[in-house]
Amino acid sequence: MSAEEQIPSAPLMYGDGAANVTVAYPAPVPTAELKANQADQPPVMGADGATQAPALPSYESLAHQHALAQQQAVKLTYVDWLPKCLDPGSGGRPPVFQDFSCLIRYANLWLQENSAYQVRTCETLEKKLDPKGGLESEQTLTFQSAFGTNTYIRGLRLWLVPKEDFSQPPQQLAYTNIVPKLDYKTIGRVYGFVHAGPMMLTPVGMHVPTIKFPTFAKLNATVDKFNQGLQTAPLPGQVINIETSHLKFSESFNFKDGSIEPDATCWSEQGTKSKLYVFFLRVFYVQGPPTQEWIAIKDFIPDATRQPTTIGAKPIFEEFNAVLYKAGQWAHSQQGIRVTNIQTVNFKLQRKSLLDLDYGINTNRTDYDDIGFDKDNFSLKVLRVAYTVPANPTLNPTPLQLTSRMFAPYGMSIRSYETTSQTVQRILCWLNLTGVRVLNVETYQVEKNLHTEYLFPDRMLFGVDNTHGHHWLSTIRLYLDGMFQEPAPHLLPPAPVYTAPNMSPSCEIL
Numbered sequence: 001m002s003a004e005e006q007i008p009s010a011p012l013m014y015g016d017g018a019a020n021v022t023v024a025y026p027a028p029v030p031t032a033e034l035k036a037n038q039a040d041q042p043p044v045m046g047a048d049g050a051t052q053a054p055a056l057p058s059y060e061s062l063a064h065q066h067a068l069a070q071q072q073a074v075k076l077t078y079v080d081w082l083p084k085c086l087d088p089g090s091g092g093r094p095p096v097f098q099d100f101s102c103l104i105r106y107a108n109l110w111l112q113e114n115s116a117y118q119v120r121t122c123e124t125l126e127k128k129l130d131p132k133g134g135l136e137s138e139q140t141l142t143f144q145s146a147f148g149t150n151t152y153i154r155g156l157r158l159w160l161v162p163k164e165d166f167s168q169p170p171q172q173l174a175y176t177n178i179v180p181k182l183d184y185k186t187i188g189r190v191y192g193f194v195h196a197g198p199m200m201l202t203p204v205g206m207h208v209p210t211i212k213f214p215t216f217a218k219l220n221a222t223v224d225k226f227n228q229g230l231q232t233a234p235l236p237g238q239v240i241n242i243e244t245s246h247l248k249f250s251e252s253f254n255f256k257d258g259s260i261e262p263d264a265t266c267w268s269e270q271g272t273k274s275k276l277y278v279f280f281l282r283v284f285y286v287q288g289p290p291t292q293e294w295i296a297i298k299d300f301i302p303d304a305t306r307q308p309t310t311i312g313a314k315p316i317f318e319e320f321n322a323v324l325y326k327a328g329q330w331a332h333s334q335q336g337i338r339v340t341n342i343q344t345v346n347f348k349l350q351r352k353s354l355l356d357l358d359y360g361i362n363t364n365r366t367d368y369d370d371i372g373f374d375k376d377n378f379s380l381k382v383l384r385v386a387y388t389v390p391a392n393p394t395l396n397p398t399p400l401q402l403t404s405r406m407f408a409p410y411g412m413s414i415r416s417y418e419t420t421s422q423t424v425q426r427i428l429c430w431l432n433l434t435g436v437r438v439l440n441v442e443t444y445q446v447e448k449n450l451h452t453e454y455l456f457p458d459r460m461l462f463g464v465d466n467t468h469g470h471h472w473l474s475t476i477r478l479y480l481d482g483m484f485q486e487p488a489p490h491l492l493p494p495a496p497v498y499t500a501p502n503m504s505p506s507c508e509i510l
Contacts, residue, residue: 075161075431076438077117078424080125080137081106082155083265088133095133095151099263100124100175103156108172115170121159121341121440122173122284124245128152138419140409140474141448146271146467154265159441171286174237177262178226178281180366181217214249216278216366219297223281227294234290235283241341241440242295242386243282249367250276272466279345279366292391296337299345299363300327300383302460307358314378315359320404320458323383328402331385336393339400340386341440342479349378349461371466381460401482403436406457408475413499414450423476426493433487439479448473453498 081103087096111117128142129135129151137155144150217225247262252273262280269275283295302317331339347361348368361380371377407427409418431438446457447464448471457475464470 074428076120076159076424076428076441077161078157078159078420078441079107079110080155080157082125082127082135082137083153085133094268095266097153097266100154100156100265101263103265104173104175107156107158111172112170115166116163117160118163118171119158119173119240119284119286120161120438121241121442122175122243123157123159123441123443124243124282125155125157125443126152126445127155138421140420140423141415141417142472142474144271144470144472146469149268149270151266151268157443159438161438173240173284174287175282175284176235178222178283179260179262180219180222180278180280181225182260183215183217184212185215186212214276214367218364219279219366220364222366223295223297226281230294234292235285236290237285237288238291239293239295239340239388240284240286242297242388243284243341244279244343244345244384244386245282246277246279248275249278271469275370277368277370279368293338293388294391296387296389298327298330298385298387300330300385301361301363302380302382304359314461314463317380317461319460320381320383323460324402324404327383327385328400331400331402333399334387335395337387337389337396339402339439340388341442342402342404343384343386343442344444344477345382345384346379347382349380377466378461378463381462400439402439403480403483404477405430405480405484406475406477408446408455408457408473410495411453411498412496416499417473418496420474420476427476427478429491429493430487433491434484436484437481439481442477442479444475444477445472446475447471 083098083100083103085095085097089095111119127135127137128144131148133151135153245262247260247264248267248269249260251269253276260278260280262282281295300323302319302323304315304317306316308315327342345363347363347365349359349361351359359378361382363382363384407423407430409420409423411417444457446455447462448455450471455473455475457477
């Protein structure tokens with residue numbers, strides 16, 4: 001492939017990266033080819049630890065970015081790519097975007113030119129388009145409409161750390177999708193009954209079309225099948241992380257038009273229409289020699305501290321820290337495995353049976369429904385630990401000490417919040433003060449009630465009323481290896497002044 005063919009024709013959406021370096025890690029310089037394509041690319045956006053968020057720099061302003069970055073060591077940073085729109089769509093026809101594989105190609109070009117970094121976590125990033133088709137990639141507060149059309153695109157986010165071994169070549173990424181097998185269950189002829197004499201009913205076949213309901217293979221069977229394939233065709237490289245993602249299969253019970261397209265990067269859905277979703281796994285790995293390892297998943301489900309005693313009541317579940325403790329105890333006791341990532345996955349909460357008041361979930365299911373106009377739509381967050389098991393396991397020299405820290409964007413007004421870059425600047429300062437090692441990073445959406453300043457990210461049970469619109473705030477959770485002591489508040493960047501409605505910026509909230 002020629003150099004010209006390797007240059008991406010789509011815009012690269014940088015969420016950080018190119019300038020967030022210290023003296024030990026010199027600022028990356030774009031190639032001449034990338035400079036030539038600068039007109040088609042948005043500027044690099046930084047999370048470099050400056051006190052104030054820098055203006056969006058061009059390639060020519062990298063020297064200024066480098067000077068800002070030297071204020072503190074960069075222990076973590078990120079970069080985002082979003083797909084290029086190939087067809088804006090019209091007349092009810094949805095827009096068409098590049099597929100996910102294009103984003104990996106762009107990321108590999110960037111990694112070739114920025115070899116001072118190595119990838120710690122790969123994430124499939126979801127962003128909502130505004131009604132005019134626009135997108136603010138750094139915006140952290142989004143609105144989900146109940147009665148309108150919500151259109152989303154999927155991008156790629158890389159969380160990066162300084163490279164540990166400079167003798168190694170630049171990382172090159174790849175991925176594979178693990179999709180549960182789709183089948184259909186057919187319901188045959190429906191029978192009705194007619195009177196055929198006193199006290200007698202005779203069944204009569206009604207001419208009703210057969211109905212086909214989609215069914216999906218269970219998670220354990222899907223993973224087992226994938227691992228069986230690895231015995232003869234191992235992954236050509238080492239796994240970075242194993243992500244659980246989801247896709248919309250169908251809407252309004254229109255199953256015949258349902259499809260599983262994990263690499264699609266754009267979809268639309270009506271807020272109040274019923275939808276069927278499917279979970280799938282996306283395995284990101286660094287290309288290289290086969291490592292002869294298979295993948296595994298361990299779910300930690302919050303315990304119910306109180307089940308309902310009356311119809312209509314909801315159970316109470318333990319919160320995040322209690323679940324994290326159980327996952328940490330398990331991880332600390334394991335030998336011969338490599339924990340790749342930890343992720344929060346939402347599962348639909350349902351009664352165990354129609355006559356049972358107790359609620360539960362089944363994390364082995366790979367599909368779930370979202371019923372339109374449902375005011376009683378509850379989900380439970382589950383902590384999913386993904387790991388690999390080598391063919392020849394060895395003892396872990398240092399057991400994993402799992403801890404976590406969540407960062408939410410600061411609110412500056414009722415509908416204005418920090419950008420992702422500004423939040424990562426605070427994370428960077430916190431990491432420099434604590435010195436704790438980052439295992440992986442998760443971008444997670446938390447519902448935000450605009451009428452209160454409070455956020456409840458540690459609650460594992462949450463409900464969504466589908467008859468109303470909802471605001472969601474993009475938070476960042478670090479999963480860490482090691483204990484840490486929270487720094488003194490005066491050592492951390494100050495929170496911005498919150499401007500309440502109908503109040504001047506100088507007013508203080510007591």
